[in-house]
Amino acid sequence: MILEAKDLNYYYQDGESRRYILKDTNATFEKGKFYTILGQSGSGKTSFLALLSALDSPQSGAIMFSGKDIKQIGYDKYRRNNVGIIFQSYNLIPALTAVENVLVPMSITENEIPEDKKTVAYNLLDYIGIVKSKADRLVNKLSGGEQQRVAIARALATNVELILADEPTGNLDEEMEQEIIDIFKKLAHEHQKCVIVVTHSNEIAQQSDQTFHLKKGVLSSHE
């Protein structure tokens, strides 16, 4: 088990009353598996991912990474060294080329990165399907699918075991969507990563090893 959500409570305070997004939520995630968190819009699945990626903190409960509370690790440090995050709108830095975008987290992480960072970055991009000629382009000169591949390469750049993705295919066509899902499956099954994808698509959910359904703040699991 690499990641565990323990008795998570996350709510919005509305005067005297509380609107729960997650209530007493528990879940465990293992390396080498591809997980999906399925739910309708507003079901709280993005909030759950934000908690797992330490972009937000719960009111109560804990998230354990390799048996250690991420609060103790430190949210910034956890994001820096232990998790790769992929967003629906790619969130790449427009002033930088694809390879430079991949190089950014390498300079931020405290993880050990091979000396020749640039070669590693090119290789990563190539593995994800971005050839060198495209890797040297500014990211806003690339298509949506290519930008999302760059975002995946960036998430892998720090050699983390945990990949979290928020609706990663939301802006892509069906063909591109499948290509991205195939990459995630490959990362989980061939490279022993723990990949957790938030989605509202049943098709994607069906391809995962385990799906969590989130409805009215309650999480239920289906193998």
Next chain:
Amino acid sequence: MNFFKRAILSITRKKGKSIILLAVIFILGNLISGAISIQQATGNVETTIKEKLGTAATVELDYEAIEKMDESEMMELEIEELDLELIKQIGELSYVKYYDFSTSTYLGSETIKSYQGEGMEEEEVMYEGPSMDFMLKGINHAPIIDLEEEKGKLVDGRVFTPEEVENGAPVAVISKKLAELNNLHVGDNFTLINEVYSFDESNGEDKLVTSRDLVLEVIGLFEPKAVKNDAEESEEGMYDFMDIEYQNTIYVANEVVSSEMRYNMEEYMKVDEEMAAAMGEEEITDYYTPLFVLNKPEDTEAFEEEVQPLLPQYYKVTNASDQYDSIAAPVESMSKLSGYVLLVAVIATILIIGLVVLLFLRDRKRELGIYLSLGERRSRVVGQIVIEVMIVAVIGISLSLFSGNLLAQSVSDTMIDAEAEKQNSEEEMYYSELQTDVTTDDVLESYKVELDPGYVGIFYLVGLLTILVSTIIPLIYIVRLNPKKIMM
């Protein structure tokens, strides 16, 4: 791809924004640079001129305070004389390098001609009444303070001995020009005449009552030190007047002057019974003007503080450097103006650069959120922005260093021309004892806007510090950023 490299890439890849920021910094930098240039130049003028003015001080009547008195106060006004013992007491203070007290009078001569300026040797000046061509200046400090303070220099012979001063020996030090004009040499004698006149009220004319000769031996010749040969300047009446008066000055012991003044007064009272009755048995007293030369300019204030309580009412200490305010008015006004410009420029820079940086940061909100979501430390994100702004600032400030200096030069030239014109049409004021040949023209001449290391250092310090402060304010924005709200 560390934060420094990211900053460099951000500057080079976002050229438009970098140029806008550069232009704003350049324009504001010019204002700061110009203002500092003028400040530096005026500061240098103050040092130079105060050095030129020297460390002399005197004690004299506070005419300004007396002028402010109303009629009733004026009626009751009784001015105490400056006691010779007090002058000596002040002279013994530790701040005083040496001191002198002097009394002077004017005498004429039938045997020697007075100096009337260059090219005027052949022209005979004809006038009625007492002849007062020569200023007999008494001294008590044997080496002659004017020569020690380099108002003039001894070019032949010697100065007085303490015995000659004490005994009032009939010996004199005269100017070289006066000696040449009258073919006098060291060791020669010349004769002055002390004429006593009475005023005839019936015809309004002076009437010669009696006279006596004063024979003096020339023991030394002096030459004024700061001789200005500039033809244009010698056309100006004031300088000529001062030079002529100094060339016709005859240094003698105070006792010689006192003796001549006493003779003149006693003889006059013989014919003016009214005045003699008013004087009664009162003794004729000598009036001395003291001159104290201080060790260093910094002693001026302490000397003034210590001396002022010792002085009789209505007297005050006047320092040579006090004249700075009156002769350096144009430069002082520029200094004041540039001070305001500097203050306004710094405030404007903080506000404008602050706003520009804040606008740029809002535009880059997503980029900053990405760094934070990747776990980058906020201090490094802040560092990246500071580096970006400071690199552009160094370029902008360096460019404005030169252009601002040029701007200051042209602004100063225009202002100085205007002030010089104004100055020429205004009446100039001079102090009696501490009269100086340092004029407003000297002040304006010593005003130079230059690119010296001091100016460069101060400008970089003020410029970069101002921009740093203006960048720090919008950086609070980064510290408060929530990556979740930006990214998801």
